[in-house]
Amino acid sequence: MSDVIVEVTGMHKAFGSLEVLKGIDLSVRRGEVVCIIGPSGSGKSTLLRCVNLLEEPNAGKVVVNGFELTDPDVDIDKARRTIGMVFQSFNLFGHLSVLENLTVAQRKVLKRDAAEADRIARDNLKRVGLLDKVAAMPSQLSGGQQQRAAIARALSMQPAVMLFDEPTSALDPELVGDVLAVMRQLADEGMTMLVVTHEMQFAREVADRVLFMDDGTVVEEGPAANVIGQPRHERTRSFLHRVL
Ligand code: ADP
Ligand code: MG
Numbered sequence: 001m002s003d004v005i006v007e008v009t010g011m012h013k014a015f016g017s018l019e020v021l022k023g024i025d026l027s028v029r030r031g032e033v034v035c036i037i038g039p040s041g042s043g044k045s046t047l048l049r050c051v052n053l054l055e056e057p058n059a060g061k062v063v064v065n066g067f068e069l070t071d072p073d074v075d076i077d078k079a080r081r082t083i084g085m086v087f088q089s090f091n092l093f094g095h096l097s098v099l100e101n102l103t104v105a106q107r108k109v110l111k112r113d114a115a116e117a118d119r120i121a122r123d124n125l126k127r128v129g130l131l132d133k134v135a136a137m138p139s140q141l142s143g144g145q146q147q148r149a150a151i152a153r154a155l156s157m158q159p160a161v162m163l164f165d166e167p168t169s170a171l172d173p174e175l176v177g178d179v180l181a182v183m184r185q186l187a188d189e190g191m192t193m194l195v196v197t198h199e200m201q202f203a204r205e206v207a208d209r210v211l212f213m214d215d216g217t218v219v220e221e222g223p224a225a226n227v228i229g230q231p232r233h234e235r236t237r238s239f240l241h242r243v244l
Helices: 044-051 076-080 098-108 114-127 143-156 173-188 200-206 234-243
Strands: 004-015 018-029 033-037 059-064 083-086 161-165 193-196 209-214 217-222
Touching: 004 044, 018 044, 018 217, 033 044, 033 200, 044 059, 044 161, 044 193, 083 143, 098 114, 098 143, 114 143, 143 161, 143 173, 173 193, 173 200, 209 234, 217 234
Parallel strands: 033 193, 033 209, 083 161, 161 193
Antiparallel strands: 004 018, 004 059, 209 217
């Protein structure tokens, strides 16, 4: 199997006359952590949403874990199962317990039996430090705990890659650290990750590669020490100046 888990080539996306992605090339290799940084409105969320076809690109090719998602004949549901997505808002099902949040798609989509789904859910809750919350309802959890549960839910599908869209942006500052610690642990375990983040410290320490996006293009990419530490482009420098 190929070592490239995510491959995006020549991706364009417009909403009406608004061109949001203007030819994006991106690849993520197995076990790699790639962070995307850039100003609000530069197209970061749209890019992630195009990677798992929550949005349909106007042009370009997306291959994830060997599935060409942009092939009209692809089994999109099957392909999407290899992609875990974590959003800024936690998106747990409010009427289901934490455990049920983690088992429902395993049973309905992957057809796992209840005992196996339960075991995998508990393993992943343990991984994010929430085993004591199996029976809790989402409303009884802090924002940070809800986000960790959302990560555990995505992991329970055993995806080939995890996409994160600003997973800590909606959290109170004191809860950010626990979520970043979980993501750091996943990275250490070898999870393939594509992470949109404003957490420059996290990107510096965890990312194998950083992409700086502005106005629908990748302006610069490379090791964090270069892109964040010694940016080559004026646009990168002025963005970092504003956020650091
Ligand atoms: P970022 O995540 O970098 O802040 P987004 O990808 O969310 O940027 O948005 C990029 C641009 O696309 C913005 O101008 C935004 O308003 C626009 N946009 C995003 N989604 C839609 C949509 N569904 N319909 C119309 N415009 C959209
Ligand atoms: Mg966004």
